[in-house]
Amino acid sequence: MKVEGKAELLDTISSSSEAAAFSPRYEKAIEIRGKVDRSLVEEISREKREPEWMLRLRLKALESYNKLPAPNWLSGIDELDLDELIHYLKPDAALARSWDDIPEGIRRVYESLKLPEAEKRVLAGISFQFESETVYLGVKRMLEEKKVIMVPMEEAVIRYPDMVKQYFSKVFPYAEHKFAALHTALWSGGVFVYVPKGVRIPQPIEAFFFMASALEGQFEHTLLIADEGSELQFIEGCSAPMYKRYSFHDGMVEIYAHKGSKVKFVTLQNWSGNVINFNNKRAVAEGGAYVEWLEGSVGSKVTYVYPSTILKGNDSSTSIYTITISNGKKLKDTGAKVIAIGKNARAKLVSKSISANGGKNVYRGLVRINKGAMNAVVASSCDSLILDGSSSSYTYPHNQVEEDTASITHEARTGRISEEQLFYMRSRGLSEGEAKSLMVLGFMEDVLIDVPFEMASVLNSVVQLEFSKLGGMG
């Protein structure tokens, strides 16, 4: 599944810091805030004019949310008070199919993200979510001709209820933990994509999520269904301006890869430094299907994300790459999960983390081989680079193997940048920040070879930007 290499594609994401520099002005249509309870959930559902079954699902999830304890391994979210958040914020903008129809304030965000150009040149489809709602959705005719469905999640609930019922909250059940339940109770926005049998989409589809307000919760739900033998590549970008108070993101991605299909899901998360980011990502791979996750985690204050694949069918496979950069007082708790059920499952888990200026990275990995999942092969590797004495990195791999025929390997390495190495490079004329960025790029190089070209070039510029500012550009 090769995408023609176009660097400008993910330029949208690297330029997100520019967009984040100003807080957009726009008209709000609806704002729902306050205590998370039945009436709040009902109000959101009513605003969305949802069918009865979705409201019931939300209310059941809310019940779970109230019952489930807060996960005991969470740290760094002390300031999070769910009852003071705006849980639903609808901008005064109808879903637009053309950039010109978007209100000016929102359009400026867009343009600064360079999204319109990217859409014109390299994307098969794009959706743009502003606060709680999708405000723009562009689909190339090619997709329509091939009967690919790409609509905002709300529209899918109304127009394709059978399909949504079949998958929604089935790949990632809401009862699994408190924040998954919260997400399902409050979800708003996100994209629904269905790729019919045998259809291959040569260009990626991009979804961009933008949070423009402080003390806001964003709960988008993305559902991708790749029917038998189809191929899909999906790119997700996230950005937000910096405020004094935090914002909360609790999104979910569910992927169902049917027999022989290939799905690639790429995320470049560059939230501003006060976003608490919780992300629930899971895929199910049927026989012979391949799912690839690539999670580039740069921004946010705290991030919890563990892309997971359930290798349900025989001969299914997955690759999960996580690249995390914690620069400054940030925590990235990331990892990967693989659960093998079918025979001959293959999985490759690669994690690269960089900690700098007091940043902390945690890797949690789960490899579970169920009874009967014969001949599973899982290779995981976990490299950390620590740039200074105040930063840290932790690795918690966890294997649960119930099948003797499984082969599981795990490698972990930790490197530190020494004063001597820095002095050596500085003595050649590079600033401290430049020296660090070269070393970080070198550290990521072997994983950058595997990722799409555009992604690599974006990470490249993000790293240079992140670390050059430390030492100041010469």
Added chain:
Amino acid sequence: MFALFRIYNSRSCYLGRGEGQRQYIRDQYFPCRRCNLPGVYALTLQIEDLYAEIGGKAVLRGVNIELKRGEVLALMGPNGSGKTTLANAVAGSPSVIVKRGKIVVDGEDITGLPPEERSLRGILLLFQQPPEIPGVKLSTLMIAAYNKRRGSYTDLLKVTDPSLFSKMRSSLYAAGLNEDFLFRDLNVGFSGGERKRLELAQAMILGSKYLLMDEPDSGLDVEGLKAVGSFIEDARKEGRGILLITHYTRLFSAVRPDRIAILFGGKVVVEGGLEVAERVEKEGYSWLEGLEAKRVEG
């Protein structure tokens, strides 16, 4: 006394960081075209009364050295006398704390500058023990260093001058390495000799005004010594100043230093010609102890 040169600067400011084309016309007075400063500077690296310590321990105790352009000054001295510390202090190593004194390059006091700024002003340290830098290739480092020297660039790692690669290749060959070294991680798994040759190649590529060569001869075979010798000879002809730190006189057959200074107990105690080196070769350093005492008394 050192000669004062009056400088006519044709392309870029003399105090600027570019290593561009400049002309120096002796004994004529022209202000720098760009910054209009009067162009009277000594083309020297001066180390004046330098006191420095490492980890709280005083190592340099009042070093005075003056190195002219186009001059080779060999710095000798027993282990622990402070030779490497001196080179590191001049290059701006953060581990060396300068307590007193100053370092002046071509009239500009660089004592407080960070190492990269010193490098861009023409100081290049060739390390005694170059560290391994995983993930960074020689080509990457040189492209970045070259761009920094040119001063303006949009992307630090973008090759702006196509001739840079041929220069890198020819320099590697001249240092006795093949071009594979361009794309290998710096010093990772290299032998001691290979590391020394790589330092030499970098000096050829970057072409700095003053070179601090910290034992460039250690760990090298005969061929390697020849390469070092001819490099120093060329550099002298090109008008660069070379501070050559060494323990042995064997290099002096390939390149004859203009002066020899002996660092002893954190101070330069003797300066002279080859005869100083010969005496060290024969007698070691014990004869210096009395000398130092005498100086202290005097």
